[in-house]
Amino acid sequence: MTTKTLRSPEALAAAGLIAPDRLTALERVAAQYAVAITPAMAELIEAPDDPIARQFVPSEAEFHLLAQESADPVGDFAHSPVEGIVHRYPDRCLLKLNHACAVYCRFCFRREMVGPDGLRPLSAEALEAAIAYIAERPDIWEVIVTGGDPFILSPRRLRDAMARLARIDHLKVVRFHTRVPAVAPEMVTDELVAALQAYGKTAYVALHANHARELTPAARAACGKIVDAGIPMVGQTVLLAGVNDDPESLTALMRALVETRIKPYYLHHADLAPGTSHLRTSIEAGQILMRAMRGTVSGLCQPTYILDIPGGHGKVPIGPDYLADGPNGGSVEDPAGRRHAYPPKGL
Numbered sequence: 001m002t003t004k005t006l007r008s009p010e011a012l013a014a015a016g017l018i019a020p021d022r023l024t025a026l027e028r029v030a031a032q033y034a035v036a037i038t039p040a041m042a043e044l045i046e047a048p049d050d051p052i053a054r055q056f057v058p059s060e061a062e063f064h065l066l067a068q069e070s071a072d073p074v075g076d077f078a079h080s081p082v083e084g085i086v087h088r089y090p091d092r093c094l095l096k097l098n099h100a101c102a103v104y105c106r107f108c109f110r111r112e113m114v115g116p117d118g119l120r121p122l123s124a125e126a127l128e129a130a131i132a133y134i135a136e137r138p139d140i141w142e143v144i145v146t147g148g149d150p151f152i153l154s155p156r157r158l159r160d161a162m163a164r165l166a167r168i169d170h171l172k173v174v175r176f177h178t179r180v181p182a183v184a185p186e187m188v189t190d191e192l193v194a195a196l197q198a199y200g201k202t203a204y205v206a207l208h209a210n211h212a213r214e215l216t217p218a219a220r221a222a223c224g225k226i227v228d229a230g231i232p233m234v235g236q237t238v239l240l241a242g243v244n245d246d247p248e249s250l251t252a253l254m255r256a257l258v259e260t261r262i263k264p265y266y267l268h269h270a271d272l273a274p275g276t277s278h279l280r281t282s283i284e285a286g287q288i289l290m291r292a293m294r295g296t297v298s299g300l301c302q303p304t305y306i307l308d309i310p311g312g313h314g315k316v317p318i319g320p321d322y323l324a325d326g327p328n329g330g331s332v333e334d335p336a337g338r339r340h341a342y343p344p345k346g347l
Contacts, residue, residue: 005102006037009058017045017057029058033275034104034115038184041103044213051211051243054279055105062106062275068310071112073271075312084122084130088314092142095130097122097161099148102184107238107279109271109308114148121148131164134171142173151180151187159195166198175204177236182207182214185222193229205233207262210243212252220260227261234265237303239286240279247292254293254301264303269318272310283307287320294320295335 002015009026012018017037018026029035037045037056044052072078079088086094098121099114113119122130134140143165150158165174176196180187196203205226209215215223227233235257237244244250254264267290270280290305305319322333323342332342 002039002042004039006042007035009035012037012057015042017042017053018048022060025060026058029060029062033058033062033106033111034118036101036104036115038103040185040216040218041183041214044216049242051249052213054240054242055107055210056103058106059278061278064277065274066272066277069272069274069276070310071274073109073273073310074308075310076110076113078312082129082133083126085133087133087140088312090139092144093134093140094144094146095134095161095165096147097127097145097150097157098153100152101147101149102152102180102187105179105238107240107270107273107276109273110148111273111276127161127164131168134165135168138170140171142175143171144175144177146177149178149180150176151178151192152184155189155191155195158192162195162198162201162203166201171201173202173204174198175206177206177208179208181205181222181226182209182216182219185216185218188222188225190225193225193231196226196231197229203231205231206236206265207233207257208236208238209253209257210237210240211249212256215253215256215260223260223262233260233262235262235303236266236268237264238268238270239281239289239305240270241281242279245281245285245289247289250289251293251297251301254297254303258298258300264301266315267303267305269305269307271308283318287318291320 006012006015009018009023009030013020013023035058041052041056076086079086081087084096099119101114104115134143165171223233239245244253257264269283269286286305304317306315307318308315324331330342331339333339
């Protein structure tokens with residue numbers, strides 16, 4: 001069992017996670033896209049193509065680029081008025097404090113921006129300008145602290161960011177997006193949890209998890225610290241081929257999140273990031289999955305299936321449609337696939 005984060009194909013080979021004959025090719029991949037697998041995730045990998053390995057172990061398939069893929073598939077740069085801010089929607093914006101993560105996902109839509117050779121963390125001057133941007137816009141009700149992963153920052157830096165945000169009266173909600181409670185649960189200390197809270201602000205934590213096995217006892221305990229401190233948690237998942245693109249795997253993940261007191265929030269259709277086509281499904285496949293879960297799995301476990309429209313045009317729900325028009329009026333489909341007239345005659 002490894003005790004250190006694996007950060008190179010050579011380290012992966014030494015840990016038995018890749019075959020030695022793949023080393024040269026994967027070193028080329030790692031030169032382009034950062035590699036990091038924490039001990040918690042390395043321990044979960046049971047086979048070269050299992051759901052955990054597919055998320056974190058680099059693959060030769062990443063050399064396969066499609067014309068429609070983009071280094072900035074969701075338009076961060078087009079909607080970044082000042083460094084560290086992405087402002088797409090009127091009442092909320094992103095605050096990207098850093099561009100490093102505890103692990104690097106092979107499907108990351110910011111894979112061209114994160115990692116040791118990615119964008120630098122916000123300087124003190126840049127942070128001041130970002131906070132000023134938020135303070136000058138009273139329509140901003142929520143700030144989403146992301147990156148990178150903000151939970152790899154020290155509690156001191158998180159506490160400082162929250163203290164600055166706490167002084168903005170019109171800002172009411174601060175949401176942190178992270179993978180750390182699952183991939184490095186030991187980093188969720190009492191000091192870190194306390195740093196997320198500030199008087200007059202409501203904090204939320206969104207956990208990114210894609211397979212039920214990620215929610216180990218240690219991960220659930222880390223999430224428990226956050227929830228027990230009065231900070232609600234929601235779950236974000238990316239639909240990934242060979243990871244969670246079957247009803248059993250997706251149901252198990254959503255139930256594991258709810259059991260951990262995390263409400264499933266979004267199921268993201270995978271973005272058009274470079275070299276990630278081997279992990280993307282079709283939208284039709286995602287709709288079939290959502291339809292399979294409806295009526296058979298608790299409503300608590302139902303995320304919203306969404307597409308982040310390429311180019312920065314925003315997120316839209318793309319789940320299955322149960323309503324239809326016909327020559328004799330409308331109809332609605334029930335979870336068993338039967339159609340019923342709606343509205344009923346006389347309405």
